[in-house]
Amino acid sequence: MFHLILTACIAGSPEDCAPILLPEAEAGTRAECEARAERIIDLWLKDRSGLTGAGAECRSTEELPALPLQQVAPGIHVYIGDPVQMEESADGRIANLGVVIGEASVAVIDTGVSRAQGQELHAAIRRLTDLPVSHVILTHMHPDHVLGSSVFKEAGAEILGHAAMPMALDVRAQGYLDSVARLYPPEEVIGTGITLPDRVVEDRDRIDLGGRSLSLRAEGTAHTDNDLTVFDPETATLFTGDLVFRELAPVIDGSLIGWLQWLEVPPRPVPRLIVPGHGPVTDSWTEAIGPQAEFLTALRDATRDAIAAGVPMSDAVPRITKALQDKQDAWNSFPQTAARDATAAYKELEWE
Structure with missing residues (x-):
């Protein structure tokens, strides 16, 4: 498979550039990719007056930088972020990200801190499968989890989040973008923007990936006021987002009492595998939440x-x-x- 890579530079600062993967040009041959390039580049740059194009080429999947994914269960792959705060990270890639592969399509759970990280997640998925990414599930509003979503939106994925997420993210959007631009070099953040959910979860929802479904649950105010969990019944894997921190000190941006109440009630069914928002995956609920509950x-x-x-x-x-x-x-x-x-x-x- 071949992918269109645009070199995008900050207008007036031609030395500050970054590769931008434009997924709409994805094709089985280089010639097909190149035939789509001009129209897609023009459309992408049209609404981005702060950026200019400095050349483009079509590259094979194997040529693209890709996030390292670990298979933790059949059809489930996870990127494990560096469990430190964003200020202590060179690139902000601190959150865990998930990929669930069905028979017909793929779901992504959180997309990272930048378009650059989202692109590398997209490339990592393409190394696993040619199936389309049909859904992106955002576990909550924080920038280390959501700012890589635009590349998947452009690829045709539906973005889902908690019912309270659109307002919470919209209010903080400019602050988040300013923060990542301050913390990280231009090549890490060029092209990064805010992508709000297309559909929200009020209570519970289910998405179908073809032969595999995921259960989504909107939780009460805890880590934030827009926490969403994702459960894969096939492998009994629970993606908790930042309702579970491991190794990285937990951050309250919602309600301490609400968070403790959430921790008091084990999920049903009890998961066989827990993917936290930060830190290592575990097969023990007690191990997952014990230190955090104590803290x-x-x-x-x-x-x-x-x-x-x-x-x-x-x-x-x-x-x-x-x-x-x-x-x-x-x-x-x-x-x-x-x-x-x-x-x-x-x-x-x-x-x-």
Whole structure:
């Protein structure tokens, strides 16, 4: 299979360029790909006045950079991100991403921090199968999980997310884009944009990949107010998104109490394999959530103690963080995350 690669440069800064994969030109032969190139390039650049084209070529699948995917169950492949915060990463590729292959099509679960990462995920899928990517499921709004979606949208995939996600992502969109542009070099972020869901999940939904279906569930406010889980009944694999953190310190952007309530109730059916939002895959629910539940419980208790003692938030945050120090060695990116979580917990719990 052959793929159209456009070299796109920032207008007025011709040294800042990046390869852009344009999936609509995908073809079985180089000649077919080249025949489609001019029209597709013109359409893609038309609405991107900040970018200019600097040449294009059609490349075979084997020539494209591709994310390393691990097969964790039959038909299920996972990219394992580096479990640190985005500020500590050279390219922001910190989140776990999933691929589920059915008989007729493919579903992608989260797309990464940039178009560049989304393109490499697309290339990795093409090394596995020529089946179309019919669905992209976004587990929540955070940039490390959603900013690679545009390449799949252009390839014809339907984008799905929690019912609260469109508003939550739209409000934060420019901040997320500014953040990745500040943190990472231009070649990592050129072409990256916001892709909102085409369809939302209010409660539960199911998608069909041909001989294989996935169950989607919109969860209550926990890590965020738009967390979505994905379950593959065929292998009993559960994709939790950031409702489960492993190795990377958990971040509260929703409700501490809601998150603890979610952790108290094991999923039904009990999964045989859990793919967390960050950190290694595991076959044990207890192993998946144990350290996180302990961390969040200690955070809740220390925060309640500070509030009960009448400590103002400015003094309470370092006090709460200090109370959690015995857990520091268990988590990457602990100092900055613990302080942020202490602030979020105080704001929530002071109104109990």
